[in-house]
Amino acid sequence: MDTLTTLGYEDLPSLLTRLTGDEKHDWSSLSTLDAIWVLYDRILGDGDRFLLSKGHGPAAFYAVLAAKGIVPIAALDGFGSFDSPLGYHPDRALAPGVDFSSGSLGHGLGVAAGVALTGRRVWCLVGDAELEEGSNWEAVQYAGRERLSSLTALVIDNDSSTHGWPEGVERRFMLEGWAALRVDGRDHEQLASALAFDPAGERPRCVVAEVAR
Amino acid sequence: MSGMRERFYEVARRALDEDERVAVVTAEIGTATLGPHPRHVNVGIREQLLIGVAAGLALEGYRPVAHSYAPFLVERPYEFLKLDLGHNDLGAVLVSTGASYDAARSGRTHQAPEDVAAVATLPGWTIRVPGHPDELERAFRDALAGDGRVYIRMSEEQNHARVDGGGFTVLRRGSPGAPLVVAVGPSLAPALAATAARDVTVAYLGTVRPFPREALCEALGDGTDVVLVEPYLAGTSAAEVSAALRARPHRLLALGVENPELRRYGAGSEHRAAHGLDGAGIARSLAAFLP
Numbered sequence: 381m382d383t384l385t386t387l388g389y390e391d392l393p394s395l396l397t398r399l400t401g402d403e404k405h406d407w408s409s410l411s412t413l414d415a416i417w418v419l420y421d422r423i424l425g426d427g428d429r430f431l432l433s434k435g436h437g438p439a440a441f442y443a444v445l446a447a448k449g450i451v452p453i454a455a456l457d458g459f460g461s462f463d464s465p466l467g468y469h470p471d472r473a474l475a476p477g478v479d480f481s482s483g484s485l486g487h488g489l490g491v492a493a494g495v496a497l498t499g500r501r502v503w504c505l506v507g508d509a510e511l512e513e514g515s516n517w518e519a520v521q522y523a524g525r526e527r528l529s530s531l532t533a534l535v536i537d538n539d540s541s542t543h544g545w546p547e548g549v550e551r552r553f554m555l556e557g558w559a560a561l562r563v564d565g566r567d568h569e570q571l572a573s574a575l576a577f578d579p580a581g582e583r584p585r586c587v588v589a590e591v592a593r
Numbered sequence: 594m595s596g597m598r599e600r601f602y603e604v605a606r607r608a609l610d611e612d613e614r615v616a617v618v619t620a621e622i623g624t625a626t627l628g629p630h631p632r633h634v635n636v637g638i639r640e641q642l643l644i645g646v647a648a649g650l651a652l653e654g655y656r657p658v659a660h661s662y663a664p665f666l667v668e669r670p671y672e673f674l675k676l677d678l679g680h681n682d683l684g685a686v687l688v689s690t691g692a693s694y695d696a697a698r699s700g701r702t703h704q705a706p707e708d709v710a711a712v713a714t715l716p717g718w719t720i721r722v723p724g725h726p727d728e729l730e731r732a733f734r735d736a737l738a739g740d741g742r743v744y745i746r747m748s749e750e751q752n753h754a755r756v757d758g759g760g761f762t763v764l765r766r767g768s769p770g771a772p773l774v775v776a777v778g779p780s781l782a783p784a785l786a787a788t789a790a791r792d793v794t795v796a797y798l799g800t801v802r803p804f805p806r807e808a809l810c811e812a813l814g815d816g817t818d819v820v821l822v823e824p825y826l827a828g829t830s831a832a833e834v835s836a837a838l839r840a841r842p843h844r845l846l847a848l849g850v851e852n853p854e855l856r857r858y859g860a861g862s863e864h865r866a867a868h869g870l871d872g873a874g875i876a877r878s879l880a881a882f883l884p
Contacts, residue, residue, distance in 0.1 A: 429652075471680075472681060472682070473682055479652070480652075480681060481676070481680050481681045484672065484676055486641075487645065487673065487676055487677055489645075490641060490642045490644070490645020490646060490648075490649070490673070490677070491645045491646075491648045491649040491652065491677055491681075492649060493642065493645065493646055493649060494618075494645060494646035494647065494648060494649015494650045494651075494652070494653075494657075495649040495650075495652055495653055496649070497634060497646065497649065497650065498649075498650065498653040498655070500653055514641075515641040515642070515645070515673075518636070518639035518641055518642035518645075519639075519642055519645065521637075521639070522636050522637065522639060522642055522646075526634075
């Protein structure tokens, strides 16, 4: 497993173990793992962009990139070390296949709005707690009014927001003019159906992927 | 004579028509004056988004121009300059208006004497401080033709004539060993007035980052005294002068907008005088500093 190759979902635990050296962790608990896997396995095509706005905890992202042959599997060793291209927050200048350097919360959706203005298809992953940052709402309001239909916000909702989103965070997106729906964040069929690009869509889309914490 | 701001809108409009790579992002400020264009987007009063959208456009190969008042273009979304543009290694042209105290009547909220110092702490930025509309146009066109991160600071204050060259230009040469006065952007006119009767070398600087360390050493010659006149926070380029002259004894007087908040309204010219940056003020500082 030292060369660029294409692996399956069932290989992700071993890749994650190799990434972190932790052999006891239940990797299925990673909140972003299934959504990112479905995106890369079934949704993203040539020229599409994925912006991981929630840059902390990028292990699932790196594992999926490795499974898809984008990141060399050998690069998983030494995660976070001085010579590694893979840090605790992704750096697009270092990591192959990373479109956006992140870590500080609340930056991805604004950049994604700029990308979507050009008509490029872009998926941006944010967390429900990340949405506490006010900068997100500047982007949500603008993208909704401008009907940036090539933009999909993927909200991983593991109920991490301290003050919460009464009646569901998707209602805020809908109020701003987005099409929004909530799916089981572990159900690959639901995720794939919700995340698939709709060429007839006229609004940006918000997919809330609910996962247990 | 029209000002820098009017010239900026004129050139931006032409650039939108002539160069498909150019996109202009505004946040209400200047939106109506610039006028509608398919690649002019107004994000509303959302300055974090202003920079984020510019970064997204750059990611897609466009040459984004972001424009607003200096405090809203630089200070409010500062981390977005650092990360969306800088850390993501994306280029953009940021063009501010308002400078240190153009909007003195609007109070502290619309004043940004700290902007150049703030941008200068970030790696990879070119910072240009034109002193005349012609210089503004040249700086802006140069920036549009490139792909790096450029901050252009416009102001209502301007010199009587443009200085050609764009960088560090010696305008008047004193006797060997004479003090060197470096005037930045619109500080040139009062600096020339203040030094008219003095044996000094006067140099003009319109591009403050990267700072022209070698040119400064060369212009100083065998002299030891340097006077820096900057139309923003005093001392913004003092460390650059020290670095340029680290191997030789020297004295530096760094003039600029003083750090304590001047809690006054009024005209920009009154603020300039209050900070000692008019001709009389600079002359007083020179008299106290130079033998």
